[in-house]
Amino acid sequence: MLNLYRYPRAREPGGESMFGLIGNFGPWELGFILVIVLIIFGPGKLPQLGDSVGKALNNFRKAREEDDEKSIED
Helix, strand or coil, rough: CCCCCHHHCCCCCCCCCHHHHHCCHHHHHHHHHHHHHHHHHHCCCCHHHHHHHHHHHHHHHHHHHHHHHHHHHH
């Protein structure tokens, strides 16, 4: 079992968050993730997956901008 208490806390001087282990993605890590996605979804569904992820990000961005505009008006 992973002991999360042995990692320094984010607020401590010189400490990093426990999510610092996930932080840096280089080209090898991104390539590995792409290979896993290709194995799971297959090359035929990859364009559909990209479209749906892109639409979701656009909707999220629009909702965030609308929320920012509402907070400025209030």
